[in-house]
Amino acid sequence: MKRDFYVLLFTAVLISVMGIINIYSITHLSSSHWMRQIVWLVISVVAAAILFHIDYLRVYNRRWILYFFTILLLLIVDVMGMEGGGARRWLRLGSWNFQPSELAKLSVIIIISSFIDQKWRPEGWNTADLIKMFLLVCVPAGLVLVQPDLGTAGILIIIGLLLMVISGMRLKTILYIFLFFLITLPVMWQFMLDYQKARIIGFLNPYSDPLGKGYHILQSIIAIGSGGIEGKGFGRGTQSALRFLPSRHTDFAFSVWCEERGLIGAVFLLGLYAFLIFMILRISFYAKRRFGSFLVIGIAIMFMVEIIINLFMISGMFPVVGVPLPFFSYGGSSLLISFMGIGLACSVIWDRITGRFV
């Protein structure tokens, strides 16, 4: 049982180490990103171990504190955060930056899981509860959206919605929500910022502006495709070495991996991710309480959505929305929160080990 935690931790560390090698290959000539990422990895592993050993019900008891703390951080970022790429996303802590929108993912998962735990009813959600849950998701999602960070805000909404669906939503309600989104989509378009619109247009027609937003996608596809089956080898990513790929160590890190390691490397990593998700989802069966199982499912959904969106994005099947690949992309906050997710999910294993019955 406890072995599950070590297997998961090992898998995550393995992906992270490959990520660091990848970051090293891309940026070692110009910066020490890779060293920072190692420091973050050590911190993250420790954090995961601590969370694993903490009884997750203690988290459950402090959920509101965590939730409002997150909202406070998001407000601070919105008001006085650091600018980066035209958006305010970071909080500065000494020489390290932290992205509260990453923390928001965990907070939303915890608050929704506990809501499900308390209010669950066998016949499915009623409208009032759905609206309450939706509001719980929308407050942090809205604060993230105005940073502006379309990708993370979208992920928060998707996590919330999927948790609601799995915990028992009536078919009719699902249809209504679907219709609602269909109708609000054009309205949302009106409120989007120019650069966000440009990205979506660039995605729909990458050739519309090859020097602008479509450029990212085209360059990323060239990087992936040119890797072939075996890849060009370590440090040989010509696309990256020549710096044609922007955000090559963050959102597009996997493109470079594909270029240097080819299809073999890509499949290996995809396999690791699938294994990781499988292992996490399995833990949901160990829980003795709904909170535990939905907490685990929520964390799994978080990873799934991030992985799918990122990979779709870099291979030109989804607009560039700025979602990092968990464990793999450069970025301390993302790494820390991902490992904390692993630790939190694994702490549910204790239900099975101790045979606790709540």
Added chain:
Amino acid sequence: MLYHPHNPQHPAFQRKVHLLFVIFSVFMGIILLRFVYLQVIQYERWWRLSERNRIRNETLYPERGHIYDRNGQIIGDNRPSFDLYIIPDECKEKCLFALQRLSFLLGINYPFLESSYREWLKTHTPFEPFLIKKDIPYDSLIKVEVERLFIPGIYISQIPVRRYKDDFAFSHLVGHLGEISESELKTLKGKYALGDIIGKTGIESVAENFLKGEKGWEQIEVDAFGRKVDLLNVKHPVRGSGVYLTVDMRLQEFAHSLLEGKSGTIIAMNPKNGEVLAYAVNPSFRASDFVRGIEKRKWHKYISDENAPLFNRGSFALYPPGSTIKPFFAIAALEEGLINPNSTVNCPGFMWIGNRKFRCWKKEGHGRVSLIDAIAASCDVYFYRLALLLGKERITKYLSLFGFGKETGMVLEERKGLIPALEKDYTAGEIANVGIGQGSILVTPVQLLRAYAAIVNGGYLVKPRFIMRISEKDGAELDPPLMEKLPVKDNTLEIVKKALFEVVNGKMGTARWLRSATLEMGGKTGTAQVVRLEKYKFYREENLPEKYRDHALFVGFSPFNDPEIIVIAIIEHGGYGSTGAAPLVKKVIEKYYELKK
């Protein structure tokens, strides 16, 4: 509790979790297929593209809009121009070899090229192309193409550049191009990039917005030799709009040929609507020297040339009008009722003003002359008297009425000229001198031409127009026609016009040897004195060194009734107006009728 459908151990719940994993797996499968598609099936294509900066983004320069004459004959179109570059990143260690070979093929000084290349490398990345030579001639291009496979890193760009049908005849009208300056770049923010070519003077500058067209770009894939392998994406440039000028190409070229070896201006205009039919200025410059931005060496040659070939004499030169100003004094005096056209004045050949003797150009004098005779024979004494009779205020009023001393409002850059100022005091002698177009009066050729047009077209002061159409649109957008009816009696104008006819056709006319029954030409001669040194005072005109000779002026129109063409010729140091300028005007008018047939 335990067997609740949402208890983690309940099979219904577990089914949902399994379903979630299946959905995730489907997405991962899609991603896997996509990667297989990109990395296996399309591998070749992407691999080719990824090879060392093999995608190039290039600006495609538009063709500049053509310039046509009134009949649609091309005055300026475009030709391809080739620039030769090398890209250091592509020739690597063979760059110096490439430079050496290319300098040999193009006949460039190699040590100089190498040192400028090394200098350039310090401030640029190796991916940027290094310019070896701009606008290489076609035969050099062929030589380079032949050896291209052996010289790595070559890059040849092709852009359209302006080509003029006649390099000299239209230069001052069409103007010249040039590389955009920093101040222009600032004021025209966003529309241009560094190194762009822009109209600097003349029509090229006036119609810049219409001529310039729209840039495009292309994304091309090139191989290691810089040759285009594949066109990935393109936005075609859009050619600028065509501009149709009012001039007749053949008339302009003819007029320009008449100026061969002379300094001066011939301008022909339709007096009814101000459409300029010919605008010839000499000395002129080679317009093609400017099409890609002029080289410093050539520029210095132009500005140090004492004949001032860049000087637009048609609109910018100021000349004393000489006798050509006389008809306007006649109009002023008639309008003010100071004279009777039939009353006569005796011209003994001179006149005392104060204690100075003012001479008539004809030493023996004209005898008794009426107004018409005075204009026809260009009697100076008559006009000394008229000027004194009118006085400064009325002179200024009528001169400015006919557009002297102010801009004509035409699209080309111009100068105002000079007329006696109201606030200044003049001696009687100075006023008398203005009566024969000397002293405090300076005019541009265009000013003088349109003032005459107002006499012969029934009193309308027209704005000279140069742009007839822009593509299919009316040129009025850029060069609107403008006409002003002068408050002058028709009768007055008729009398003066008759006098102008007598100049060519009368017994006493100063240009009587140009008389032609078919042309029905009228006009006025003028001889503008050039300040000369004391020692040349008593020289005969023909024996003077050229730069001290007088300027010859003539304004002529045809036919007498309802004139359709009016021409001015000003020949610097051309001697007498009747011999230096008038024959040229006659030839232009003859040519006009010949072309009309």
